[in-house]
Amino acid sequence: MDYQSFKKTVEERIISFMPEDYGTYQVKVTGAGEGEEGRERLYVFHPQQHGRGKLENLLLGIDLPRLYEAYQMEGNLGKILAKAAAGLDFGHRQNLSYTRDSARWGDLREQVVLWPVNRKRNQRLLERAPYQELLDLAGLYRIVQISSQGRLYAMTLTYDMQKELQLEEDELKQLALENTKRLFQPRIMSLKQAGAYAFGRDCFSHRTCSRQRIFVLATQQETNGASLLFYENILGELSERMRSGYYIIPASPRQLFAVSDQDCSEEKAFRLLALLNREFQEEEGFLSEHIYHYREKERDLILKEKNCFLN
Numbered sequence: 001m002d003y004q005s006f007k008k009t010v011e012e013r014i015i016s017f018m019p020e021d022y023g024t025y026q027v028k029v030t031g032a033g034e035g036e037e038g039r040e041r042l043y044v045f046h047p048q049q050h051g052r053g054k055l056e057n058l059l060l061g062i063d064l065p066r067l068y069e070a071y072q073m074e075g076n077l078g079k080i081l082a083k084a085a086a087g088l089d090f091g092h093r094q095n096l097s098y099t100r101d102s103a104r105w106g107d108l109r110e111q112v113v114l115w116p117v118n119r120k121r122n123q124r125l126l127e128r129a130p131y132q133e134l135l136d137l138a139g140l141y142r143i144v145q146i147s148s149q150g151r152l153y154a155m156t157l158t159y160d161m162q163k164e165l166q167l168e169e170d171e172l173k174q175l176a177l178e179n180t181k182r183l184f185q186p187r188i189m190s191l192k193q194a195g196a197y198a199f200g201r202d203c204f205s206h207r208t209c210s211r212q213r214i215f216v217l218a219t220q221q222e223t224n225g226a227s228l229l230f231y232e233n234i235l236g237e238l239s240e241r242m243r244s245g246y247y248i249i250p251a252s253p254r255q256l257f258a259v260s261d262q263d264c265s266e267e268k269a270f271r272l273l274a275l276l277n278r279e280f281q282e283e284e285g286f287l288s289e290h291i292y293h294y295r296e297k298e299r300d301l302i303l304k305e306k307n308c309f310l311n
Helices: 003-017 064-074 077-093 105-109 120-126 159-164 169-183 191-197 201-207 225-230 234-242 266-284
Strands: 026-029 041-045 112-118 131-134 137-146 152-156 186-190 214-219 246-249 256-260 291-295 300-304
Touching: 003 026, 003 041, 003 064, 003 077, 064 077, 112 120, 112 169, 112 225, 120 137, 131 225, 137 169, 137 225, 169 225, 186 191, 186 225, 186 234, 191 214, 214 225, 214 234, 225 256, 234 246, 234 256, 234 291, 246 266, 256 266, 266 291, 266 300
Parallel strands: none
Antiparallel strands: 026 041, 112 137, 131 137, 137 152, 186 214, 214 256, 246 256, 246 291, 291 300
16 A cells, blocks of 8 residues: 555544544644645544634644554554554543643643754745744744653644734743743763763764764753753853864754864764764654854854765
8 A cells, every 4th residue: 555545544544443432523634844844644633612623623643654654564554543543542531632621721831842843844834833043943833741651742833823822922932942941951961971872873983083072962851952952051051061162963853962173173073964864864853954063252053054075
């Protein structure tokens, strides 16, 4: 079964695999390019409670390309549909459904966070969602929930949702930064301290000398590490710790690498990024093809665009 046939089948049958109380729910699929990095997602919602497709009706989405990959590996369509339906129902029953019955509007405001994505690759999504610009990134706003088991569920905040939450631009910006810092605490480690936590660490050990100052920028929650680029003082404090400026290698949305500019040339930083993107992009996700330079004296972060080093 090809992807389009699989998607149509999931749309038609997913409700039948869910408990009886979902019988009146309907299916919504975001088009390619509307979700992060162009991935299609499937949602189920109740069309009669508060209006079709509104924030409070959407349940947790299914990443359709990822579900299709699971189907290709499993080969059992019924089993895959049952697992997907169970995931949707789990989110609903754990008060992760964003309905007026299970979450107060005030609670949702406390769950809006910054979530950086590549701006160029998400143009269609950015047409309908507010964001903050930073270098070549867009800091999307997402509503997140973390279950008692530590699972994270997230939904991109659109302009329509912003209006429903009655959030002005300045208020949204401040609120999201405060929530992000509260929900995603910084975790900054040397490469040696990070150990196996740092994916791709062998790329550094094989191509850089052991005396280099290399740090991993991540969060305690092991996701959304790129959000640290928006935190006040984090970048300056790291420079003081290194006693130098540094290049940030945006290896993935989950974590960044910082390498002292006294130990590593711009050319080598670009080559490291290209290697990490090539070997780990499918697993870890894509953030940027450029690197960032934190300048010690100027105390600022600038973009270094992809250049002839990679030609």
